[in-house]
Amino acid sequence: MDLHLQGIAKHYPGVAALDAVDLDIASGELVALLGPSGSGKTTLLRVIAGLLHPDAGRLHFGETDATSMRLRQRNVGFVFQQYALFRHMTVAENIAFGLRSRPRSQRPSRAEIAKRVDELLALIQLPELGARYPDQLSGGQKQRVALARALAIKPSVLLLDEPFGALDAKVRVELRRWLRRLHERTGQTTLFVTHDQEEALELADRVVVMREGRIEQVASVDEIHRAPASPFVFEFIGRANRLEGEVRDGRFQMAGHPLALPMEGDYAGPAILMTRPHDLAIVKEGDGFAAKVVDLFRRADRITAELECAGQPRTIELDLPDTQDAQVPRVGDVVRVLPVRASVYPNDGAA
Numbered sequence: 025m026d027l028h029l030q031g032i033a034k035h036y037p038g039v040a041a042l043d044a045v046d047l048d049i050a051s052g053e054l055v056a057l058l059g060p061s062g063s064g065k066t067t068l069l070r071v072i073a074g075l076l077h078p079d080a081g082r083l084h085f086g087e088t089d090a091t092s093m094r095l096r097q098r099n100v101g102f103v104f105q106q107y108a109l110f111r112h113m114t115v116a117e118n119i120a121f122g123l124r125s126r127p128r129s130q131r132p133s134r135a136e137i138a139k140r141v142d143e144l145l146a147l148i149q150l151p152e153l154g155a156r157y158p159d160q161l162s163g164g165q166k167q168r169v170a171l172a173r174a175l176a177i178k179p180s181v182l183l184l185d186e187p188f189g190a191l192d193a194k195v196r197v198e199l200r201r202w203l204r205r206l207h208e209r210t211g212q213t214t215l216f217v218t219h220d221q222e223e224a225l226e227l228a229d230r231v232v233v234m235r236e237g238r239i240e241q242v243a244s245v246d247e248i249h250r251a252p253a254s255p256f257v258f259e260f261i262g263r264a265n266r267l268e269g270e271v272r273d274g275r276f277q278m279a280g281h282p283l284a285l286p287m288e289g290d291y292a293g294p295a296i297l298m299t300r301p302h303d304l305a306i307v308k309e310g311d312g313f314a315a316k317v318v319d320l321f322r323r324a325d326r327i328t329a330e331l332e333c334a335g336q337p338r339t340i341e342l343d344l345p346d347t348q349d350a351q352v353p354r355v356g357d358v359v360r361v362l363p364v365r366a367s368v369y370p371n372d373g374a375a
């Protein structure tokens with residue numbers, strides 16, 4: 025089922041949890057909602073689920089206007105961070121719950137429900153565990169059962185709110201890969217909330233980056249990497265450096281010195297250059313800008329230099345290439361730094 029949101033708004037006293045959100049999700053897509061705490065991800069999910077009524081805007085499931093539809097009519101599957109399994113029910117009973125609690129006219133027969141439960145136990149790769157109780161499962165197993173329970177009703181859309189948030193890092197990575205494979209098999213339209221950029225980028229077909237109740241960018245994982253729409257997105261999806269300057273004659277300048285980076289568009293004025301630590305190089309002479317090494321960090325797989333640049337409010341980080349003969353500067357050295365790759369944005373004060 026495809027999903028269309030137009031101008032969805034939800035206000036609480038003093039805060040716009042959602043501020044005119046437009047979003048289209050195609051049938052079968054796996055979309056990640058990514059954003060910092062408080063950016064409106066959960067609110068958006070709750071509006072789609074029908075747990076929360078928006079103040080404004082319209083929501084369509086396919087051709088059907090679902091804005092005023094009740095939770096049950098929407099037939100959505102929902103999984104939260106905290107395992108919401110019923111403790112007094114077995115795994116099989118938990119999975120069957122959504123089907124069993126349907127009105128009699130829409131309820132499948134006992135045999136059909138049992139068959140569906142078996143299919144789902146196989147799908148979540150826990151075929152032997154139907155008779156167990158939730159307390160007898162690991163955290164990862166519980167979340168797989170929660171997913172099976174959400175899928176049992178053949179939902180129009182599956183809504184996952186940080187479903188792996190309470191699990192340890194290793195299990196989390198395993199489960200997100202498992203979810204990706206599961207999605208490839210089921211083709212279930214899925215919206216996945218996370219504040220973990222790695223999780224979003226590994227899992228999703230498309231990523232929606234949210235900030236203060238608004239959508240900052242919607243794009244494929246590739247495009248979000250290649251062309252982050254704003255300094256906020258750039259910073260949110262990986263380690264980032266920010267340099268302030270201006271664009272003149274199609275070049276970014278710091279303290280009057282133009283860098284040799286080609287720039288698209290005809291913007292001129294205050295600007296922000298964003299670049300990743302591994303996209304900065306130390307050069308012998310010529311282009312680039314001067315920076316002073318204020319610290320060196322040895323990490324597992326690299327050495328990172330922290331640099332101070334004249335006139336810049338923040339220090340920047342540069343990853344040194346991992347080669348034996350690489351010249352490692354010392355703290356206090358002044359080096360010339362060249363951004364090999366960067367994105368330049370107008371500095372409108374909001375970035």
Ligand SMILES: Nc1ncnc2c1ncn2[C@@H]1O[C@H](COP(=O)(O)OP(=O)(O)OP(=O)(O)O)[C@@H](O)[C@H]1O
Pocket residue numbers: 036037039040041059060061062063064065066067068219
């Ligand atoms: N019931 C409520 N009453 C008042 N304010 C609320 C309520 N629910 C959410 N908010 C506010 O709306 C904004 C968006 O909240 P939301 O829970 O959607 O953010 P989120 O991106 O899911 O955050 P997190 O990653 O921390 O879960 C926040 O500023 C939050 O404080």
